[in-house]
Amino acid sequence: MPRDRIRPARTLRSPGALADAGLLPDDGRLPALEAVARRFAVAVTPAVAELVDPTDPADPVARQFLPDPAELETRPEELADPIGDAPFSPVKGIVHRYRDRVLLKPVHTCPVYCRFCFRREMVGPGAETLDGADLDAALDYIAARPEIWEVILTGGDPLILSPRRLAEIVARLDAIPHVGIVRLHSRVPVVDPERVTAELVAALRGRRLTTWVMLHANHWKELTEEARAAIARLVDAGIPMLSQSVLLKGVNDDVETLARTFRALVAARVKPHYLHQGDLAKGTAHFRTTVAEGQALMRALRGDVSGLCQPTYVLDIPGGHGKVPLTPTHAEPDGAGGWTVTDPRGGRHPYRG
Missing domain, CATH: 3.20.20.70 (Aldolase class I)
Incomplete structure (x- = not known):
């Protein structure tokens, strides 16, 4: 955590609060982020805020928890209930x-x-x-x-x-x-x-x-x-x-x-x-x-x-x-009643069984 920032005392629940805490860059995106917050909830706990590095545009914690204007873009395949609850x-x-x-x-x-x-x-x-x-x-x-x-x-x-x-x-x-x-x-x-x-x-x-x-x-x-x-x-x-x-x-x-x-x-x-x-x-x-x-x-x-x-x-x-699992396949039929098995480094080996 940068030394010029103080850990927030409470959960931050708006883009304005995030900006006041020094977690958002001053790049003119605040209106767009407010639009995101009107659609999808925002909350960043003090423990998470302490981990955010606002000087790093690729910070993995910021990317997970801070709103982004890209959230306003919806693809045709995207769903309100994506796993069908x-x-x-x-x-x-x-x-x-x-x-x-x-x-x-x-x-x-x-x-x-x-x-x-x-x-x-x-x-x-x-x-x-x-x-x-x-x-x-x-x-x-x-x-x-x-x-x-x-x-x-x-x-x-x-x-x-x-x-x-x-x-x-x-x-x-x-x-x-x-x-x-x-x-x-x-x-x-x-x-x-x-x-x-x-x-x-x-x-x-x-x-x-x-x-x-x-x-x-x-x-x-x-x-x-x-x-x-x-x-x-x-x-x-x-x-x-x-x-x-x-x-x-x-x-x-x-x-x-x-x-x-x-x-x-x-x-x-x-x-x-x-x-x-x-x-x-x-x-x-x-x-x-x-x-x-x-x-x-x-x-x-x-x-x-x-x-x-x-x-x-x-x-x-x-x-x-x-x-369902999306595990990569390591074995495939060899056409002769056996298998060809690929090891973790790409080597291929015959197997009968």
Whole structure:
């Protein structure tokens, strides 16, 4: 953080506030950024603001969290609901796309708003939150379907809820005998690590079911000393952690950055799980790589980076058709009943089996 800037005391929620904090260049873009903010929510926590380098136009943290006029450009293929949640939402707050698991979205606000978010049309200040009756209906839906083994709390960011509210939700899920796993998807440990208190950690643990936390982190710069301490509070309490990252042009679309990020996650005791192809959310084309580029990066990672650091490269098929791996193929039929297998350095080898 440049020495002439002071860490903000509170979350910055407008381009004007970002400019006053010295996070935006004085380049005449403020009116366009205000137009972006009228359409898509803006929030930058003090922890994130401290990481932004406003002197670097390619700063990977700024690119993820600060609004950009490019967000006003919408491509024909971009969608308001790019992964198709709506057709699979039988009751408010529930998305039931896969037989054995559901999404439960108790809140639609976040501590920060990523500029590439696939739910950017649905989240933000004033977005709907489940009230008591809504939550009852959602939990009744889960309780009535014994095939549901895993409940994924998402939103919004569920860790923005109070420990009391989280403890209530976890306890009620714990009381449903066929629910074995509760998984929480969150950015909080890296963007607002002070929120991960002992009280919050205790709220996540049920008596019977197992709790997992899926951390969203895209760049090693996010894994500050404070973030690692927040992660440690969760892991030391017996809560295993995975991570999901989004492949983002200008943020992490090179082998060195991905390798350093995944190694940093593993060192913090977080297993990289997914690397997402960017979704077709409106106004996010400037972030998306091609699938071929993503496959080439995964192929390069396979050669020289530990298997502990290898996520699965995935695509959420638009329209609600589910998540599929985009893993590059290393084996192909040789036409004679066997296979030709390509090693991580491009060597090709016959295989019979």
